[in-house]
Amino acid sequence: MTKVFQVFRDFLPRPMAVSGKERIRACCGTLIGVFLTGIVSRLILGPDAGLPMLIGPLGASAVLTFALPSSPLAQPWSVLGGNVVSALVGVACARWIGDPALAAAVAVASAIGAMFALRCLHPPGGAIALTAVLGGPAIQAAGFGFAFSPVAINSLLLLAVALAFNNATRHRYPHLHHVEPANKHKTADVPPSERLGFTSQDVEAVLSRYNEVLDVDPDDLAALFKQAEMQAYRRRYEEITCADIMSRDVVAVDFATELEEAWSLLRKHKVKALPVIDRARRVIGIVTFVDFMKNANLEVYEGFDAKLRHFLRRTPGLHSEKAEVVGQIMTRNVRTVRDDMHIVELVPVLSDMGLHHVPVLDRERRLAGMITQSDLIAALYRGRLTDSAAVA
Numbered sequence: 001m002t003k004v005f006q007v008f009r010d011f012l013p014r015p016m017a018v019s020g021k022e023r024i025r026a027c028c029g030t031l032i033g034v035f036l037t038g039i040v041s042r043l044i045l046g047p048d049a050g051l052p053m054l055i056g057p058l059g060a061s062a063v064l065t066f067a068l069p070s071s072p073l074a075q076p077w078s079v080l081g082g083n084v085v086s087a088l089v090g091v092a093c094a095r096w097i098g099d100p101a102l103a104a105a106v107a108v109a110s111a112i113g114a115m116f117a118l119r120c121l122h123p124p125g126g127a128i129a130l131t132a133v134l135g136g137p138a139i140q141a142a143g144f145g146f147a148f149s150p151v152a153i154n155s156l157l158l159l160a161v162a163l164a165f166n167n168a169t170r171h172r173y174p175h176l177h178h179v180e181p182a183n184k185h186k187t188a189d190v191p192p193s194e195r196l197g198f199t200s201q202d203v204e205a206v207l208s209r210y211n212e213v214l215d216v217d218p219d220d221l222a223a224l225f226k227q228a229e230m231q232a233y234r235r236r237y238e239e240i241t242c243a244d245i246m247s248r249d250v251v252a253v254d255f256a257t258e259l260e261e262a263w264s265l266l267r268k269h270k271v272k273a274l275p276v277i278d279r280a281r282r283v284i285g286i287v288t289f290v291d292f293m294k295n296a297n298l299e300v301y302e303g304f305d306a307k308l309r310h311f312l313r314r315t316p317g318l319h320s321e322k323a324e325v326v327g328q329i330m331t332r333n334v335r336t337v338r339d340d341m342h343i344v345e346l347v348p349v350l351s352d353m354g355l356h357h358v359p360v361l362d363r364e365r366r367l368a369g370m371i372t373q374s375d376l377i378a379a380l381y382r383g384r385l386t387d388s389a390a391v392a
Contacts, residue, residue, distance in 0.1 A: 025169050029066035033161040034059065040157050041150055050138040051150055057083070057127035058154050064123070065162040070175045072217050073122055076159050078115075082122025083155045086111035087147035090132025094140060104133045121213065175217060242346065243339040245379040246360045246369030252277050253287065255327035260312040262287055262326050273357045273370075276330045281366040283359050285330035295329045336361050339368045346376050 034054070042053040061083065064074035072078065090107040097103035111129035115121045132139060132146060139146050166173035203222045207214070214221070252275045253262050262274060266289065276285035295311065315322055323329050335349065336359045349355055350373050360369040 025171075026067035029162070029165045029169070030062045032165060033062050033066060033158050036161050037154055037157040041153055044153055045150060051142055051146070052138075053150065055128065055131060055150055055154055057124035057131065058158060060124035060127065061122070061155065061158055065158060065173075066165070069162070069166045069171045069173045070217060070220055072175075075174050076163075078120045078122040079159055080152070080155045081118055081120030082115050082125035083128050084147050084152050085114050085118060085120065086122075086125030086129040087132050087151045088144060089114055090129035091144050091146055093129070094133045095143075100134060104130055107133050175220075240343050240379060241339065242337055242341045242343060242360050242371055243369070245343060245375045246339065246371045247375070248369045250275060250359075250367060250370045252281075252367060253326050254278065255284065255325065255330075257326045258314065259292075259323065259325065259329070260314065263292065263312055271357075274326075275334075275359045275367055275370065276326055277367050283334055283336055283361065283365075283367050285327070285332045286334045286359065287326050287330040288357075291329045291331060295323055334359060337371070338363075343376060343379050346371065350376055 037058065038054050045051060045053055061079055064071060065079060068074050089111045093103045093107035093110065097106060107129040108126045111125050112121075115125055128151060135146075142149075163173055200218070200222050203218055203225070207218060207221075251265055251269050251271060253265065254277060257276075265274060266272070273286055273288040275283050276287055278284050292311070311323075315324060335353065335355060337346065337349065339360050339362050346358075349358060350371075357370060357372045359367055360371055362368040
Protein backbone atom coordinates (compact mmCIF):
# COMPACT_ATOMS: atom_id res chain seq x y z
CA MET A 1 0.00 0.00 0.00
CA THR A 2 2.86 2.32 0.79
CA LYS A 3 4.30 1.80 -2.69
CA VAL A 4 0.96 2.71 -4.25
CA PHE A 5 0.86 5.98 -2.33
CA GLN A 6 4.46 6.60 -3.33
CA VAL A 7 3.58 6.20 -7.02
CA PHE A 8 0.66 8.62 -6.75
CA ARG A 9 2.80 11.10 -4.81
CA ASP A 10 5.44 11.03 -7.54
CA PHE A 11 2.82 12.18 -10.04
CA LEU A 12 1.99 15.25 -7.98
CA PRO A 13 3.88 18.43 -8.91
CA ARG A 14 6.07 20.18 -6.40
CA PRO A 15 4.49 22.97 -4.35
CA MET A 16 4.69 26.35 -6.08
CA ALA A 17 7.09 28.81 -4.45
CA VAL A 18 4.63 31.67 -4.98
CA SER A 19 3.21 33.80 -2.18
CA GLY A 20 -0.51 34.16 -1.52
CA LYS A 21 -0.26 37.84 -2.46
CA GLU A 22 1.10 36.94 -5.91
CA ARG A 23 -1.64 34.38 -6.45
CA ILE A 24 -4.31 36.96 -5.61
CA ARG A 25 -2.61 39.46 -7.94
CA ALA A 26 -2.76 36.99 -10.84
CA CYS A 27 -6.42 36.19 -10.17
CA CYS A 28 -7.38 39.87 -9.97
CA GLY A 29 -5.49 40.65 -13.17
CA THR A 30 -7.24 37.84 -15.01
CA LEU A 31 -10.64 38.97 -13.69
CA ILE A 32 -10.08 42.57 -14.82
CA GLY A 33 -8.45 41.59 -18.12
CA VAL A 34 -11.11 39.15 -19.30
CA PHE A 35 -13.98 41.38 -18.13
CA LEU A 36 -12.71 44.53 -19.86
CA THR A 37 -11.83 42.57 -22.99
CA GLY A 38 -15.34 41.15 -23.13
CA ILE A 39 -17.06 44.51 -22.54
CA VAL A 40 -15.01 46.40 -25.15
CA SER A 41 -15.21 43.54 -27.65
CA ARG A 42 -19.00 43.54 -27.35
CA LEU A 43 -19.06 47.29 -28.03
CA ILE A 44 -16.84 46.84 -31.09
CA LEU A 45 -18.58 43.77 -32.53
CA GLY A 46 -22.08 44.89 -31.68
CA PRO A 47 -24.79 43.04 -29.73
CA ASP A 48 -26.13 41.23 -32.78
CA ALA A 49 -22.81 39.85 -34.02
CA GLY A 50 -22.92 36.20 -34.94
CA LEU A 51 -19.38 35.70 -33.69
CA PRO A 52 -18.65 35.26 -29.97
CA MET A 53 -17.44 38.37 -28.13
CA LEU A 54 -14.75 36.24 -26.44
CA ILE A 55 -12.95 33.22 -27.82
CA GLY A 56 -12.41 30.32 -25.42
CA PRO A 57 -8.60 30.12 -25.81
CA LEU A 58 -8.38 33.70 -24.52
CA GLY A 59 -8.72 32.26 -21.01
CA ALA A 60 -5.45 30.40 -21.49
CA SER A 61 -3.83 33.58 -22.83
CA ALA A 62 -5.01 35.37 -19.68
CA VAL A 63 -3.39 32.73 -17.47
CA LEU A 64 -0.08 33.28 -19.21
CA THR A 65 -0.14 37.09 -19.34
CA PHE A 66 -1.24 37.62 -15.73
CA ALA A 67 0.08 34.56 -13.86
CA LEU A 68 3.30 34.09 -15.87
CA PRO A 69 4.12 37.57 -17.26
CA SER A 70 7.85 36.81 -17.51
CA SER A 71 7.31 33.68 -19.61
CA PRO A 72 8.54 33.84 -23.22
CA LEU A 73 5.15 32.33 -24.17
CA ALA A 74 3.31 35.30 -22.62
CA GLN A 75 5.06 38.17 -24.38
CA PRO A 76 3.03 40.52 -26.62
CA TRP A 77 4.30 39.16 -29.93
CA SER A 78 3.69 35.60 -28.76
CA VAL A 79 0.11 36.42 -27.74
CA LEU A 80 -0.90 38.49 -30.76
CA GLY A 81 1.20 36.72 -33.39
CA GLY A 82 0.51 33.23 -32.07
CA ASN A 83 -3.25 33.72 -31.86
CA VAL A 84 -3.69 35.47 -35.22
CA VAL A 85 -1.36 33.17 -37.16
CA SER A 86 -3.00 30.09 -35.66
CA ALA A 87 -6.44 31.40 -36.60
CA LEU A 88 -5.33 31.97 -40.20
CA VAL A 89 -3.83 28.48 -40.39
CA GLY A 90 -6.99 26.94 -38.89
CA VAL A 91 -9.29 28.71 -41.37
CA ALA A 92 -7.09 27.61 -44.30
CA CYS A 93 -7.16 23.97 -43.16
CA ALA A 94 -10.94 24.07 -42.66
CA ARG A 95 -11.40 25.31 -46.22
CA TRP A 96 -8.91 23.10 -47.99
CA ILE A 97 -9.28 19.78 -46.12
CA GLY A 98 -12.66 18.09 -46.27
CA ASP A 99 -12.40 15.68 -43.36
CA PRO A 100 -12.88 17.63 -40.05
CA ALA A 101 -10.72 15.27 -37.99
CA LEU A 102 -7.82 15.49 -40.44
CA ALA A 103 -8.30 19.25 -40.84
CA ALA A 104 -8.18 19.69 -37.05
CA ALA A 105 -4.99 17.66 -36.68
CA VAL A 106 -3.25 19.41 -39.58
CA ALA A 107 -4.39 22.82 -38.32
CA VAL A 108 -2.89 22.37 -34.84
CA ALA A 109 0.34 20.86 -36.14
CA SER A 110 0.73 23.54 -38.82
CA ALA A 111 -0.04 26.29 -36.31
CA ILE A 112 2.77 25.04 -34.08
CA GLY A 113 5.14 24.99 -37.05
CA ALA A 114 4.14 28.51 -38.06
CA MET A 115 4.55 29.82 -34.51
CA PHE A 116 8.00 28.24 -34.28
CA ALA A 117 8.98 29.84 -37.59
CA LEU A 118 7.70 33.29 -36.57
CA ARG A 119 9.04 33.02 -33.00
CA CYS A 120 5.60 33.55 -31.47
CA LEU A 121 4.96 30.21 -29.77
CA HIS A 122 1.80 30.58 -27.68
CA PRO A 123 -0.02 27.45 -26.40
CA PRO A 124 -3.55 28.90 -26.77
CA GLY A 125 -2.77 29.24 -30.48
CA GLY A 126 -3.29 25.50 -30.87
CA ALA A 127 -6.76 25.83 -29.37
CA ILE A 128 -7.56 28.74 -31.68
CA ALA A 129 -6.53 26.69 -34.73
CA LEU A 130 -8.83 23.93 -33.51
CA THR A 131 -11.65 26.44 -32.94
CA ALA A 132 -11.28 27.73 -36.50
CA VAL A 133 -11.92 24.20 -37.80
CA LEU A 134 -14.60 22.98 -35.38
CA GLY A 135 -16.11 26.27 -34.11
CA GLY A 136 -19.38 26.04 -35.96
CA PRO A 137 -21.17 27.76 -38.87
CA ALA A 138 -20.65 31.37 -37.68
CA ILE A 139 -16.88 30.99 -37.45
CA GLN A 140 -16.68 29.12 -40.76
CA ALA A 141 -18.80 31.80 -42.44
CA ALA A 142 -16.44 34.52 -41.18
CA GLY A 143 -13.57 32.88 -43.02
CA PHE A 144 -10.19 34.57 -42.66
CA GLY A 145 -11.95 37.51 -41.00
CA PHE A 146 -12.16 35.33 -37.87
CA ALA A 147 -8.44 35.94 -37.37
CA PHE A 148 -9.05 39.67 -37.01
CA SER A 149 -12.49 39.77 -35.39
CA PRO A 150 -12.67 38.54 -32.70
CA VAL A 151 -9.19 36.93 -32.39
CA ALA A 152 -6.99 39.98 -33.02
CA ILE A 153 -9.40 42.32 -31.19
CA ASN A 154 -9.52 40.05 -28.12
CA SER A 155 -5.76 39.61 -28.10
CA LEU A 156 -4.98 43.33 -28.41
CA LEU A 157 -7.45 44.29 -25.69
CA LEU A 158 -6.13 41.63 -23.31
CA LEU A 159 -2.57 42.80 -23.98
CA ALA A 160 -3.50 46.41 -23.25
CA VAL A 161 -4.91 45.45 -19.85
CA ALA A 162 -1.94 43.16 -19.11
CA LEU A 163 0.49 45.95 -19.96
CA ALA A 164 -1.21 48.37 -17.56
CA PHE A 165 -1.98 45.91 -14.76
CA ASN A 166 1.36 44.07 -14.64
CA ASN A 167 3.43 47.25 -14.59
CA ALA A 168 1.09 48.84 -12.03
CA THR A 169 1.68 45.83 -9.77
CA ARG A 170 5.48 46.01 -10.29
CA HIS A 171 5.80 43.14 -12.76
CA ARG A 172 7.82 44.28 -15.75
CA TYR A 173 5.83 43.62 -18.91
CA PRO A 174 6.74 43.07 -21.66
CA HIS A 175 9.70 41.12 -20.36
CA LEU A 176 12.38 42.52 -22.66
CA HIS A 177 15.67 40.83 -23.39
CA HIS A 178 18.48 41.81 -21.04
CA VAL A 179 21.07 44.06 -22.69
CA GLU A 180 24.62 43.49 -21.50
CA PRO A 181 26.01 46.67 -19.92
CA ALA A 182 28.76 48.36 -21.90
CA ASN A 183 32.25 48.11 -20.45
CA LYS A 184 32.84 51.44 -18.71
CA HIS A 185 36.52 51.23 -19.57
CA LYS A 186 35.76 50.88 -23.31
CA THR A 187 37.65 47.59 -23.54
CA ALA A 188 36.65 44.08 -24.61
CA ASP A 189 36.79 42.66 -21.08
CA VAL A 190 33.62 41.18 -19.59
CA PRO A 191 32.37 42.59 -16.26
CA PRO A 192 34.44 41.46 -13.24
CA SER A 193 31.62 39.33 -11.81
CA GLU A 194 31.53 37.23 -15.00
CA ARG A 195 35.24 36.46 -15.27
CA LEU A 196 34.83 33.43 -13.02
CA GLY A 197 31.90 31.03 -12.97
CA PHE A 198 29.32 30.73 -15.72
CA THR A 199 28.40 33.36 -18.30
CA SER A 200 25.26 34.00 -20.34
CA GLN A 201 27.00 32.29 -23.28
CA ASP A 202 27.40 29.16 -21.14
CA VAL A 203 23.65 29.18 -20.41
CA GLU A 204 22.85 29.54 -24.13
CA ALA A 205 25.19 26.64 -24.97
CA VAL A 206 23.58 24.35 -22.40
CA LEU A 207 20.08 25.27 -23.57
CA SER A 208 21.00 24.51 -27.18
CA ARG A 209 22.19 21.05 -26.14
CA TYR A 210 19.08 20.51 -24.01
CA ASN A 211 17.06 21.07 -27.20
CA GLU A 212 13.64 21.54 -25.60
CA VAL A 213 11.44 24.59 -25.17
CA LEU A 214 11.66 25.83 -21.59
CA ASP A 215 9.02 28.19 -20.26
CA VAL A 216 11.62 30.56 -18.86
CA ASP A 217 13.66 33.32 -20.48
CA PRO A 218 17.42 32.51 -20.73
CA ASP A 219 18.23 35.85 -19.08
CA ASP A 220 15.95 35.00 -16.16
CA LEU A 221 17.53 31.56 -15.94
CA ALA A 222 21.01 33.09 -15.77
CA ALA A 223 19.82 35.57 -13.14
CA LEU A 224 18.40 32.73 -11.04
CA PHE A 225 21.70 30.84 -11.26
CA LYS A 226 23.60 33.92 -10.11
CA GLN A 227 21.20 34.45 -7.22
CA ALA A 228 21.67 30.81 -6.26
CA GLU A 229 25.43 31.37 -6.27
CA MET A 230 24.99 34.42 -4.06
CA GLN A 231 22.76 32.43 -1.72
CA ALA A 232 25.47 29.77 -1.43
CA TYR A 233 28.10 32.42 -0.65
CA ARG A 234 25.74 34.00 1.86
CA ARG A 235 25.44 30.64 3.63
CA ARG A 236 29.20 30.14 3.50
CA TYR A 237 30.02 33.54 4.93
CA GLU A 238 27.17 33.32 7.42
CA GLU A 239 25.57 36.69 8.25
CA ILE A 240 28.36 39.18 7.64
CA THR A 241 26.62 42.47 6.91
CA CYS A 242 27.73 45.89 5.76
CA ALA A 243 27.56 47.08 9.36
CA ASP A 244 30.27 44.56 10.26
CA ILE A 245 32.84 45.83 7.76
CA MET A 246 31.99 49.50 7.19
CA SER A 247 33.98 52.48 8.44
CA ARG A 248 31.87 54.20 11.08
CA ASP A 249 33.89 57.37 11.67
CA VAL A 250 32.95 58.86 8.31
CA VAL A 251 34.25 62.23 7.17
CA ALA A 252 31.20 63.98 5.69
CA VAL A 253 30.35 67.50 4.53
CA ASP A 254 27.18 69.49 4.01
CA PHE A 255 25.84 71.35 0.99
CA ALA A 256 27.43 74.68 2.01
CA THR A 257 30.92 73.37 2.76
CA GLU A 258 33.41 75.45 0.77
CA LEU A 259 35.33 73.68 -1.95
CA GLU A 260 38.71 74.51 -0.43
CA GLU A 261 37.68 72.94 2.88
CA ALA A 262 36.31 69.82 1.16
CA TRP A 263 39.49 69.43 -0.87
CA SER A 264 41.57 69.76 2.30
CA LEU A 265 39.49 67.04 3.98
CA LEU A 266 40.03 64.67 1.04
CA ARG A 267 43.80 65.19 1.23
CA LYS A 268 44.03 65.15 5.03
CA HIS A 269 42.12 61.90 5.50
CA LYS A 270 43.45 60.29 2.30
CA VAL A 271 39.97 59.41 1.06
CA LYS A 272 38.55 59.74 -2.42
CA ALA A 273 34.95 60.62 -1.60
CA LEU A 274 32.97 62.64 0.94
CA PRO A 275 29.25 61.97 1.54
CA VAL A 276 27.16 65.14 1.49
CA ILE A 277 24.51 65.10 4.23
CA ASP A 278 21.73 67.33 5.51
CA ARG A 279 21.01 68.24 9.13
CA ALA A 280 19.30 64.88 9.75
CA ARG A 281 22.43 63.07 8.43
CA ARG A 282 20.58 61.88 5.35
CA VAL A 283 22.73 61.50 2.26
CA ILE A 284 21.87 64.07 -0.42
CA GLY A 285 24.95 63.61 -2.58
CA ILE A 286 28.60 62.65 -2.75
CA VAL A 287 31.65 64.63 -3.82
CA THR A 288 34.70 62.83 -5.19
CA PHE A 289 38.06 63.58 -6.76
CA VAL A 290 36.40 63.11 -10.12
CA ASP A 291 33.83 65.83 -9.36
CA PHE A 292 36.63 68.27 -8.63
CA MET A 293 38.50 67.32 -11.79
CA LYS A 294 35.45 67.61 -14.03
CA ASN A 295 34.35 70.99 -12.72
CA ALA A 296 37.87 72.46 -12.71
CA ASN A 297 38.58 71.12 -16.20
CA LEU A 298 41.45 69.09 -14.73
CA GLU A 299 40.91 66.09 -16.96
CA VAL A 300 43.32 67.88 -19.26
CA TYR A 301 46.43 67.95 -17.13
CA GLU A 302 48.12 70.97 -18.70
CA GLY A 303 48.42 73.64 -16.00
CA PHE A 304 46.93 71.29 -13.38
CA ASP A 305 48.17 73.15 -10.27
CA ALA A 306 47.18 76.61 -11.52
CA LYS A 307 43.72 75.44 -12.55
CA LEU A 308 43.15 73.74 -9.22
CA ARG A 309 44.21 76.80 -7.20
CA HIS A 310 41.90 79.02 -9.26
CA PHE A 311 39.00 76.61 -8.85
CA LEU A 312 39.39 76.32 -5.07
CA ARG A 313 39.98 80.02 -4.40
CA ARG A 314 36.92 81.76 -3.01
CA THR A 315 35.48 84.48 -5.24
CA PRO A 316 35.04 87.91 -3.57
CA GLY A 317 31.47 89.18 -3.46
CA LEU A 318 28.11 87.54 -3.08
CA HIS A 319 27.49 86.18 -6.56
CA SER A 320 29.62 84.27 -8.98
CA GLU A 321 29.04 81.82 -11.80
CA LYS A 322 31.99 79.79 -10.54
CA ALA A 323 31.22 76.91 -8.18
CA GLU A 324 31.95 77.90 -4.58
CA VAL A 325 30.52 75.13 -2.36
CA VAL A 326 30.26 71.36 -2.39
CA GLY A 327 26.56 71.34 -3.27
CA GLN A 328 27.32 72.92 -6.65
CA ILE A 329 29.60 70.12 -7.86
CA MET A 330 28.44 67.04 -5.94
CA THR A 331 26.91 63.98 -7.60
CA ARG A 332 23.26 63.92 -6.56
CA ASN A 333 22.22 60.40 -7.61
CA VAL A 334 24.11 58.42 -4.99
CA ARG A 335 24.18 54.63 -4.86
CA THR A 336 23.74 53.63 -1.22
CA VAL A 337 23.37 50.33 0.66
CA ARG A 338 21.72 49.33 3.92
CA ASP A 339 23.72 48.48 7.01
CA ASP A 340 21.91 45.10 7.28
CA MET A 341 22.73 44.08 3.69
CA HIS A 342 24.87 40.95 3.33
CA ILE A 343 28.34 41.67 1.98
CA VAL A 344 27.83 39.27 -0.93
CA GLU A 345 25.33 41.75 -2.39
CA LEU A 346 28.10 44.36 -2.47
CA VAL A 347 30.05 42.45 -5.09
CA PRO A 348 28.11 43.66 -8.17
CA VAL A 349 27.88 47.17 -6.70
CA LEU A 350 31.64 47.55 -6.19
CA SER A 351 32.71 45.60 -9.26
CA ASP A 352 30.40 45.74 -12.28
CA MET A 353 29.08 49.24 -11.45
CA GLY A 354 32.61 50.57 -11.19
CA LEU A 355 32.06 52.19 -7.79
CA HIS A 356 34.99 52.49 -5.39
CA HIS A 357 33.04 53.60 -2.33
CA VAL A 358 29.41 53.52 -1.24
CA PRO A 359 27.64 55.19 1.72
CA VAL A 360 25.86 52.90 4.21
CA LEU A 361 22.48 53.94 5.63
CA ASP A 362 20.71 52.77 8.79
CA ARG A 363 17.02 51.89 9.07
CA GLU A 364 16.08 55.56 9.23
CA ARG A 365 18.10 56.20 6.04
CA ARG A 366 20.72 58.23 7.88
CA LEU A 367 24.44 57.98 7.16
CA ALA A 368 25.87 55.17 9.27
CA GLY A 369 29.17 54.42 7.57
CA MET A 370 31.18 54.03 4.39
CA ILE A 371 32.36 50.94 2.54
CA THR A 372 35.16 50.81 -0.04
CA GLN A 373 36.43 48.11 -2.37
CA SER A 374 39.28 47.51 0.07
CA ASP A 375 36.81 46.82 2.90
CA LEU A 376 35.00 44.23 0.78
CA ILE A 377 38.21 42.52 -0.38
CA ALA A 378 39.46 42.27 3.21
CA ALA A 379 36.13 40.82 4.40
CA LEU A 380 35.94 38.22 1.63
CA TYR A 381 39.59 37.28 2.15
CA ARG A 382 39.08 36.92 5.89
CA GLY A 383 35.94 34.88 5.32
CA ARG A 384 37.82 32.62 2.91
CA LEU A 385 40.59 32.05 5.46
CA THR A 386 38.01 31.17 8.12
CA ASP A 387 36.29 28.80 5.72
CA SER A 388 39.58 27.10 4.82
CA ALA A 389 40.50 26.74 8.50
CA ALA A 390 37.14 25.14 9.26
CA VAL A 391 37.65 22.59 6.45
CA ALA A 392 41.16 21.77 7.64
